[in-house]
Amino acid sequence: MNENDWVYTEKVQDHFMNPRNILEDINEYDFDGKGMTGNLQCGDEMLFVIKVDQDKNVITDCKWKTFGCASAIASTSKLSEMAIGMSPEEAYDLGPNQIIKALDGLPDRKIHCSVLGDKALRAAIDDYWKRNGMEDKIPKDKKKVVCNCMNVTNHDIEEAVLHGARDFEELQEHTKLGTVCGECKPEATRMLEEYIEKHFSNDS
Amino acid sequence: MSTRKVYLDHNATTPLHPEVKKKMKEAMDVYGNPSSMHNFGRQARKYIEEAREEVASFINADRDEIVFVGSGSEANNTVLSLINCPWRACNMDSFDRPEIITSEIEHPCIRETAKCIDDSAAKVHYIPVKSNGKIDIEALKEKLSENTLIVSIMMANNEIGTIQDIKEISEIVHQYDTLFHTDAVQAVGKIPVDVKELNVDFLSMSAHKVYGPKGVGGLYIKDGTPFCPLIRGGHQEQGRRAGTENTIGIAGFGKAIEMRKKEMEEEEERLLVLKKKLKAGLKNRIDQLKFIGHEEDCLPGTLNVSFPGIEGESILLYLDMQGVAVSTGSACASGSLDPSHVILATGLAEEYTHGSIRISMGRRTTEEDIEYTLDAFEQTINKLKQMTTYTDGIRS
Numbered sequence: 001m002n003e004n005d006w007v008y009t010e011k012v013q014d015h016f017m018n019p020r021n022i023l024e025d026i027n028e029y030d031f032d033g034k035g036m037t038g039n040l041q042c043g044d045e046m047l048f049v050i051k052v053d054q055d056k057n058v059i060t061d062c063k064w065k066t067f068g069c070a071s072a073i074a075s076t077s078k079l080s081e082m083a084i085g086m087s088p089e090e091a092y093d094l095g096p097n098q099i100i101k102a103l104d105g106l107p108d109r110k111i112h113c114s115v116l117g118d119k120a121l122r123a124a125i126d127d128y129w130k131r132n133g134m135e136d137k138i139p140k141d142k143k144k145v146v147c148n149c150m151n152v153t154n155h156d157i158e159e160a161v162l163h164g165a166r167d168f169e170e171l172q173e174h175t176k177l178g179t180v181c182g183e184c185k186p187e188a189t190r191m192l193e194e195y196i197e198k199h200f201s202n203d204s
Numbered sequence: 205m206s207t208r209k210v211y212l213d214h215n216a217t218t219p220l221h222p223e224v225k226k227k228m229k230e231a232m233d234v235y236g237n238p239s240s241m242h243n244f245g246r247q248a249r250k251y252i253e254e255a256r257e258e259v260a261s262f263i264n265a266d267r268d269e270i271v272f273v274g275s276g277s278e279a280n281n282t283v284l285s286l287i288n289c290p291w292r293a294c295n296m297d298s299f300d301r302p303e304i305i306t307s308e309i310e311h312p313c314i315r316e317t318a319k320c321i322d323d324s325a326a327k328v329h330y331i332p333v334k335s336n337g338k339i340d341i342e343a344l345k346e347k348l349s350e351n352t353l354i355v356s357i358m359m360a361n362n363e364i365g366t367i368q369d370i371k372e373i374s375e376i377v378h379q380y381d382t383l384f385h386t387d388a389v390q391a392v393g394k395i396p397v398d399v400k401e402l403n404v405d406f407l408s409m410s411a412h413k414v415y416g417p418k419g420v421g422g423l424y425i426k427d428g429t430p431f432c433p434l435i436r437g438g439h440q441e442q443g444r445r446a447g448t449e450n451t452i453g454i455a456g457f458g459k460a461i462e463m464r465k466k467e468m469e470e471e472e473e474r475l476l477v478l479k480k481k482l483k484a485g486l487k488n489r490i491d492q493l494k495f496i497g498h499e500e501d502c503l504p505g506t507l508n509v510s511f512p513g514i515e516g517e518s519i520l521l522y523l524d525m526q527g528v529a530v531s532t533g534s535a536c537a538s539g540s541l542d543p544s545h546v547i548l549a550t551g552l553a554e555e556y557t558h559g560s561i562r563i564s565m566g567r568r569t570t571e572e573d574i575e576y577t578l579d580a581f582e583q584t585i586n587k588l589k590q591m592t593t594y595t596d597g598i599r600s
Contacts, residue, residue: 006521016518017525022590026597036593043515043535043543043558045593067558067592069517069534180542 008070009104015074020081023049023063031063033131035123037116041181042149044068046076046120050083052128057087062124064117071106072114075099079117088125089137094118119145146188149180154191161195168192209527210573210580214413214505214566215362215390216531220456221415221567227459228417231452238449239440248451255458259422262461263407264398271423271444272454276389276410277313279423280356282434282445283385283406284317287325287353301353301382303327307339308549309366310358311387315545318356326353335550336498337366345376352382359391359407363533363546363562364497365506367395374403383429389413389421393464394503395472405429411453415567416460420453471567475504478565478574482507485578490585494556496547505565508533510547511585512555513594519561522584528577533560555594 006013023029031049038045044067051061062083066076079099083091096115100106106115122142129137143153152175160174168185171192172178178185211219220228231251236244238252252272260267273279287304306318308330322328329347332340339357348355355377360367370386377384385406391397392407393414399407406429409422423445425431431444438446486493486509496508511519516534523530533544535558542548543557552560563577589595 016521019591024590026595036598040513040558040594041554047593047598065591065593065595065598067513067515067594069515070521072515073518073591 007107008074009106011078011103012071012074012106015077015103016070019073019077021061021063021077021084023047023065029063031124033124033126033128035120035125035127037119037123037145038068038148039181039183040067041183044072044114044116044148046072046117048076048080048117048120048124050088050121050124050128052088054132057089059083059086059088059091062121064120066117068114069110071110072116074103075106075115076117076120078102079121083121088128092122092125092139094121116145116148116151146191147175147177147180147184149184150176150178152177152184152188157188157191158195158198161192161199165192166196207527208576209529210569210577211529212563212565212569212573212577213529213531214569215365215503215562215564217412217418218415218566219568220417221460221463223463224416224456224459228452228456231455234451238451239438248449251451251455251458252449255454255461258458258461258465259409262397262465263392263409263424264400265424266427268442269399269424269427271425271441272449272457273421273423273445274419274447274450275421276387276408276413277311277421278434279389279408279410279421280311280313280385280387281317282423283354283408284314284321284356285434286430286432287321301326301351303329303347303349303351304353305329305331305344305347305355307331307333307357309333309337309361309363309546310356311362311389314356314358314387331357333366333549335552337361337364337496337546337550338498338501339368339373341369341372341376344373348377348380348382350380352377352380354383354385356385356387358387358389359397360388360395360503361497361546362390363544363560364508364550365390365503365564366498367391367501367503369501370402370404378403390503393461393468394505396468399424399426411457411460414460414464417453417456420450420457422457467567472504475565475569478569478571479504479507481571482563482565482574482578485574486581489578489582494552496550496552496560503564505569507563507565508560509563510552510556510560511588512553512559513592514559514585514588516543516559516561518588519559519584522587523577523580526580526583528580531562531564533562534558 407424516532
């Protein structure tokens with residue numbers, strides 16, 4: 001351990017100290033899609049806006065804003081670089097693993113709470129498709145983050161149900177969902193019931 | 205990388221006072237076991253008893269009422285562990301009085317121990333605080349009863365600096381013949397503390413918060429108070445804390461307190477001037493911020509400030525790059541998912557809870573340090589403001 005060693009890698013430091021593609025003024029940025037995720041209470045919130053060349057089907061530019069810690073800022077910055085030049089479909093598949101890899105890693109405890117940029121980017125792409133009459137491109141059974149604080153998706157909830165979760169407390173034991181701000185409780189409870197219904201009704 | 209280094213984290217720990225260092229170096233050659241009856245032992249004993257005298261007189265206690273322990277956390281654990289004591293040698297049968305009371309803003313070493321107790325031995329009541337960090341006295345009165353064994357309320361808070369009205373609280377507590385403990389780790393050596401005036405039964409102290417060494421704490425136990433050691437198996441410290449005494453550390457503690465007697469008052473005044481300058485400077489340069497803690501009843505060197513929509517760890521790391529060391533109550537820096545329990549207990553608006561920064565000055569902090577720090581803050585906040593989602597127009 002060196003006194004100049006950070007808890008973060010050099011790439012994270014670089015993107016934290018010199019963030020790329022910050023959105024300066026949303027009123028002066030003519031975007032084709034906008035998406036947001038997280039909230040202030042959780043301590044992380046991200047916004048993505050994208051420009052798309054519809055003929056070439058390429059993201060030509062994207063900008064972001066982030067409220068969060070160093071790894072939240074760095075991961076959003078890195079993601080913005082990765083997305084430019086990709087098709088919306090390609091960018092849609094970018095997930096935390098690719099971002100973390102591109103940053104040469106993040107401390108374990110940072111991954112769940114701070115890498116949310118991909119969700120904001122996906123929301124921005126959804127928004128672009130919606131605005132341009134391409135709703136059919138939005139994946140139907142797509143992953144949707146239910147608990148922003150702990151980054152728990154509808155897929156995680158379904159899996160927890162398949163592994164035996166039958167009420168909200170059991171769901172929390174399986175996923176840690178709703179253990180921070182608790183805002184997701186109503187939606188999570190509804191999904192829990194849906195998945196129980198889907199997999200276990202008329203079983204007898 | 206900056207060249208200037210400004211250490212503003214004195215509530216975390218302090219550098220050794222040069223006189224303390226000198227004393228400790230001297231004590232390094234004294235290797236006898238203080239419990240030994242021979243000359244080598246007596247030499248070491250002398251260092252310890254001199255230190256005890258310094259500490260005792262500083263807080264207006266008697267020598268026999270001071271027990272040296274391994275840290276402030278140990279002192280706090282020792283007191284709360286009386287409730288769990290399985291031996292009952294202290295005659296404190298917790299089932300006669302099955303409840304204890306503490307506050308929502310105590311140090312983790314009180315909170316965690318209280319939590320253990322809550323699971324096993326006694327019911328724990330947590331008293332809320334007002335937005336300035338002062339204990340809700342009415343809530344305390346409500347919970348207090350003949351069932352209360354111990355009340356533990358910290359004297360000065362480590363994060364926001366708020367100083368409690370300990371004398372008033374202990375008077376209320378003693379109406380029920382309940383024992384009263386105060387965690388004075390952040391208070392002793394920074395503000396005057398007089399155990400007789402405050403009328404406390406237990407009081408915890410630490411050396412390294414006031415220019416002494418790490419690994420030494422002190423516990424005041426009022427004469428005649430029921431007590432049981434946490435660490436057993438030796439007659440050291442009159443059987444109240446087993447283990448061969450840390451002669452070097454205790455000698456350092458004694459010296460640190462001796463120096464506090466000489467320097468504390470003047471330093472307090474100096475720090476209050478610096479804090480005023482710091483506060484005014486921050487207000488002038490940054491348009492949105494909130495100071496957390498009590499305006500007057502606050503540790504002289506402590507200032508807690510929060511910036512809306514800006515996350516504390518980011519602020520801390522940008523300041524660190526500029527050579528300025530502070531601390532934060534944000535969730536990210538603490539390793540948990542929640543912001544500091546102290547900040548949450550003050551009931552701050554949600555956009556402020558993740559952006560709190562604690563600035564704690566000390567005896568070597570200068571006016572130039574504050575000037576430099578203000579520049580660093582201005583740059584940092586401006587930079588992070590460009591990035592945050594807490595901006596007009598984003599949510600429309």
